[in-house]
Amino acid sequence: MTAYLGDVAALARKDLRLELRARDTLPAMALFVVATLVVFHFALPAGASEDAAYGLLWVALVFTALLGLGRAWTPESEAGALDGLVLATSDRSAIWLGKALATLAFLLAAEVVALPAFALFFAPLDGPALLGVLLASVGICAVGSLVSAMAAAARGREVLLPLLFLPLAIPLVVGGVGSSISPEPGAYLAFLGLYDAVFAILSWAAFEYVVTE
């Protein structure tokens, strides 16, 4: 177990190190989400409710995540490193978990920029809303890392990834928006937890089959 977690940590560290060197994905995500929020200001008509703004926050988050997910497996495809990891790891699911954790770190970092910007431009965010963002981010990265690996094996992966990811992201948007605007966010937060559990376990178990023959 500790060896497995050690593998996961080493793999996640590798991704963080790569991003620290290249510094292209994270700034892009942060800039993208702020730009999107500004676009949304202009897209919302004058009398729009606050609730509508929360809905748009979630659209912004999902598409920002897509930006990051699209590049998640690029380092592995450059020089065939994914094959190397498949050969070297005793449990291939560690590859998925390491990648999901690193992607989560990037998404959370982008949200550190996005959420204050949202609160500044549109409306305040309370405890349940923030917890909803956290839970949904976990789900996004869990499912997104797997689905991104599938797309990486296909032609036209940039176009394919959103098509694969968006239907799976719909429940997360529901949970997230609900936790932001409902006076009883408990049900929505519980639902997000359920989604995370179901799809994290599914992704963890299925990854082996996606990267091996």
Added chain:
Amino acid sequence: MSITRPSLSALAALAVALAAASVLMIFFIAPEDADQGLSQKIFYVHVPIALTAYACFGLGAWKALRLLLTRGERYDLESYTGIHQGTIFGALTLVTGSIWAKASWGVWWTWSSNQLVLFLVLFLFYCAYFMLRFSIEPGPQRERISAVYALFGVALIPVSFFAIRLASDFIHPTVFTRAGPQMTGSMFAAFCTSWAAITLLAYVMYRTELAGKRTDVNLRELREALAR
């Protein structure tokens, strides 16, 4: 054809007979609905089609699981055909649901029907299945990735259902209330006949498409072998 296993043509004939019987029952035996009138009759077609779509997706996922666990060659085509049939019936669910909405409430679409919204999400998901499948070179990787995606689909069905319930609870409060039809004896009989007909039809379509695809594969294999 073995004696114990009915031939495909026999099943097809039975499906047609059942369909004819169900049409008769729907229009002549089942009572007309007090509120919705004749348009309510589409329920006898819409709901079985939806149930059949679920069954097809379930079949596709089951075959996908078999593929991953046993690496059997046949399961890839069977899973694909199941998903394909499910998508066809899913599209029909949306169409019949839309017709029903128009007939009942005068709108071609409503977000208040949880069933309809669920099918929209699933339809998007399974359309992406085909995009995914045909973007990957044929081979074991394509089979496995398709299978994993098919499994994600059946996980998505209940999760989406809950999500849509939650959404309609608060985000989109229901404007139209529609109690599920309480079925009397004759209505129930008509429903079951229709359901049997549609399920059998789906099975016949599944077997037919699978046989066609298998023949395709065999033909191409023969061609390859002859070319060498």
Added chain:
Amino acid sequence: MAEPIVRAAGLEKRYGLRPVLRDVSFELEPGGALVVTGPNGAGKSTLLRLIGGLAAPSRGSLEIRTERRKVGFLGHEPLVYRELTALENLDLYGRLYRVPERRERIGMLLERFGLWEARHQRISSYSRGMTQRLALCRALLHEPDLVVLDEPHSSLDDEGLTLLDAELGTLAAAGKTLVVATHDPGRVASLATAHIDLERA
């Protein structure tokens, strides 16, 4: 003959309907060296990927009597991260393979293949020859029993070729089993105990 470490019978590999390998059979005893030759497109790389454990046969059987992670593989691609340094790449693989005394082993391999001075440089700054040498380090890092090399001599300069030939000799002398695909069978003729020549399927 001792129990063969690799046994292939009627091996077939196809992608969809496109056959790449047809009816390949051989046995390789432990400590032996199999040389695989054939024109481009004959399936050498595919066969090596099957032996290395990166692909599964479509038909036929392939028995490999050693643990998956005791196999070392050198393919057409180096299987490294371009924006990490040589040391960082090997350290990651060393952890995943649970190499004992990782640092020492990495240092030893880098020195043996003449990369010690360049250990802190990113692979993106390496020449093709240096990258190939690093890939060799990665393939040998975990002291594999079965070493599968797909055209290992390509991209190497004279010094690299000398180092590689010396390494192959050392491996053979230590009783490791080798599988080498090459366009230049003469180079490995002295080591070879078995030979397969593939035709286009």
